[in-house]
Amino acid sequence: MSDDASVLLSISDVTKDYPDGNVRALDHVSFDVGVGEYVAIMGPSGSGKSTLLSILGTLDRPSSGSLTFEGQSIDAGTDLDELRSRAIGFVFQSFYLLPTLTALENIQVPMFGRGWPVAERVEKARELIEAVGMADRAKHLPKQLSVGQRQRIAIARSLANDPRLLLADEPTGNLDTVTAAGILELFEQLHSDRKMTLVTVTHSEEVAMAAQRVICMRDGQIESDQLVARSQS
Numbered sequence: 718m719s720d721d722a723s724v725l726l727s728i729s730d731v732t733k734d735y736p737d738g739n740v741r742a743l744d745h746v747s748f749d750v751g752v753g754e755y756v757a758i759m760g761p762s763g764s765g766k767s768t769l770l771s772i773l774g775t776l777d778r779p780s781s782g783s784l785t786f787e788g789q790s791i792d793a794g795t796d797l798d799e800l801r802s803r804a805i806g807f808v809f810q811s812f813y814l815l816p817t818l819t820a821l822e823n824i825q826v827p828m829f830g831r832g833w834p835v836a837e838r839v840e841k842a843r844e845l846i847e848a849v850g851m852a853d854r855a856k857h858l859p860k861q862l863s864v865g866q867r868q869r870i871a872i873a874r875s876l877a878n879d880p881r882l883l884l885a886d887e888p889t890g891n892l893d894t895v896t897a898a899g900i901l902e903l904f905e906q907l908h909s910d911r912k913m914t915l916v917t918v919t920h921s922e923e924v925a926m927a928a929q930r931v932i933c934m935r936d937g938q939i940e941s942d943q944l945v946a947r948s949q950s
């Protein structure tokens with residue numbers, strides 16, 4: 718973690734076993750993520766990246782070890798649905814947009830059930846669709862959008878509840894090089910303009926180099942954890 722950042726998220730001595738497969742997916746992993754950091758997690762297939770991201774996002778529980786978010790311990794008593802919907806946004810390789818909803822409606826999905834007045838919900842969705850450069854596609858259904866455009870809408874949706882943390886699993890995995898570069902620019906904007914904390918799992922060097930810090934996993938352990946040297950322009 719960079720020295721000046723206060724800690725957003727911390728995992729300590731986390732182990733994850735999958736007894737059915739007799740697999741130790743994470744093996745005593747500890748690290749902090751600072752507020753506003755942009756972290757890439759890399760490593761070979763099967764090294765534990767997605768498992769780690771699931772635990773960071775509270776989608777899965779560690780077998781042992783602990784997790785804190787904004788200084789609060791995440792344990793059996795934590796309302797995980799509430800924490801996730803309030804504080805954590807997720808972006809996946811497959812976008813999981815609802816096919817019968819328009820782009821603008823898809824962005825509002827996380828706001829459903831949270832008591833937002835409709836007008837405010839729509840206004841917020843309009844602001845987000847603008848932020849991801851897709852305002853002119855608001856009424857389009859997912860099937861009427863390119864894959865890169867769908868990912869932009871999925872990213873806008875992930876921001877609907879103003880999360881402090883954005884977790885992404887191979888966010889450019891289904892995209893061609895040019896489209897992927899556009900998504901990386903969008904992440905950079907979120908990081909620099911909105912001061913989002915971003916953690917992304919990736920196999921892509923380009924994605925990793927866009928981050929500030931790269932954690933490399935191997936066999937369920939952290940092999941290296943380094944700040945990315947940025948060229949000054």
Ligand SMILES: Nc1ncnc2c1ncn2[C@@H]1O[C@H](COP(=O)(O)OP(=O)(O)OP(=O)(O)O)[C@@H](O)[C@H]1O
Pocket residue numbers: 735737738740741742760761762763764765766767768769
């Ligand atoms: N539900 C599960 N049950 C049993 N074993 C699992 C389960 N999920 C993952 N594993 C195993 O845990 C290990 C880590 O898997 P994980 O998906 O975290 O790796 P990864 O680094 O994300 O891989 P990839 O880059 O291929 O997506 C692998 O050996 C995998 O087979």
